[in-house]
Amino acid sequence: MTSADLVLPPTDQQTPTAAVFQSPATQPLDAALTEMHVLLEQHGHVIVVYPSSVPPALEQRMYAVRAMLESDRIALLKSDLPPLGIAVLVRQLRQLSICDFSAGVVASAARLLAHYIYAGAVLNSVTKLDRVAVSLKSHAKSWVPGSQFAVLAGPTPQLLKIGQNSTPLSGPEFGTQLLLAKGQLQTDWVTGTLAPAWQVQGLQEAALPSDSPRWWGTGKLVEFAAFLPDISVLYQLVASVRRAKCHWCAMELIGDRCGFCSSPLPEPENQSPATGVLNQGTPAHPRS
Template sequence: MPTAIAVTSADMALPPQDERTLPAIVLQDVHRRPLEQALAEVQALLDQHGHLIVVSSLAAPAAERRLRTIRSLLESDRIALFRPALPPLALAVLARQLRQLASCDLGPGVLASAGRLLTHYLHAGAVLGSVARLDHVPVGLTAHAKSWMPGSRFGVVAHPEPQLVRIGPEAALAGPEFGTWLLVARGRLPGDWVTGTLAPSWRILGLRETPLPAESPAWWGTGRITEFCAYLPDLSILYQLVTSVRRTTCHWCGIDVIGDRCVFCSATAPVHEDDPRGRHRAPRQITPGHRMLTG
């Protein structure tokens, strides 16, 4: 059976991107249910799938504590907890990309490690009616003051590099240098600037909409928001990115991984000064046409 990909809330389980995308397993209210019930659910998933990858938000510390308790009680190194510092919509997109890859011939360690690699290819941001309570992107005094003016709107990119502009005729945000689709989640703010200005400037290949995640207002500091995320939708491209990275074997638990740390047992690869293979390797770049660079 394929490795199970789980999320901690239903709004992180986006609709399938294609016919191969596996359904997400929703560990709904895992921290609110009785421990015995949650423990039995996770044990059943391990019995059925062998390994479990849980994608959760940094804004859900209670869920993480419960999952760490479960992993400790089960004494299992087959549960990977992945909590990247991404906005809620981008986190849901990443979980879906892992669900796409779970249908391929990738081992659980490689699949779990792929999450860290794929974050480099997400461009996540929002249009906000106020940046007064925005904590995840640096806000200057001028922008902070202007956020109190009626009708002000701000374009913000939180990942991969922070950007903030006040929306006006000349406002622009730097975007991906390769072809992407755009997922848009409208809150209590019109999304016309995203669809009419941002998408063409980023040369978006396609656009889809989805409901705003429940955690988005808290993450962005306001309910007057339209959130967006540019992403790679094609399974073939995702697979090429992951398989282009050299694999190693975890010296502790013995599974194949990519990168310098096993996501399941948290062991880091021993690095020898005379071994160039232990050095950090930058993410693979791709061209606007989704062709791999061979350099």
């Protein structure tokens, strides 16, 4: 991880914690190299998950460390999920890391699991929101005092103005728990309206990630993420996907792209492209 506040508490005693890759402003290059070398020696492989919103200098540092160590055992996974969604994704990967999956499968599973995380926020304004498509009409409404908006960043972007007759955001069609992180906004819409509409099976609270106000364009927000909490369900989900070997680095993978070298999986000759969850549409999963 690239921030300590994206490391959620473990779900059980078996779930390992995560290391934090520090920025160039707080850690010299030689220290970063030493730390990564130690992690590789201890664990064999390192999977770094980071948001697409990280400063360029931090992303450049990560690639520099991997290049200088000349290691093909470091996966750098950039995610477009908002901060709380990334924190959920990292915890799920931590859960899977103790299963009988190879490092390549765990790394490439990040793209699969992201489709099953419903990450959004309630905002007081969308005027500075540039990571989710917002109409000019919604921008105009955000200038009205007291306006609040419910925004879903993924898996399918949605936006609505909260009002007396507002329809809840379209949510998961499978059993989830809801993680909630409160910013500087007073609202009970998530717990009073969204959670019942999505039929969530549990509600947890977490501290608001420090990068959330910048990601959402305002500090007056309540961020949320609905996710699959059961490790057995996550295991079955990943195990059900066909595995292949990367033709470039020979790592095992699922889906259509290697998690370690980012090389795409070649299409078999005379075969139509895959139509699985990593390739198109919103995934379907039975409600438990």
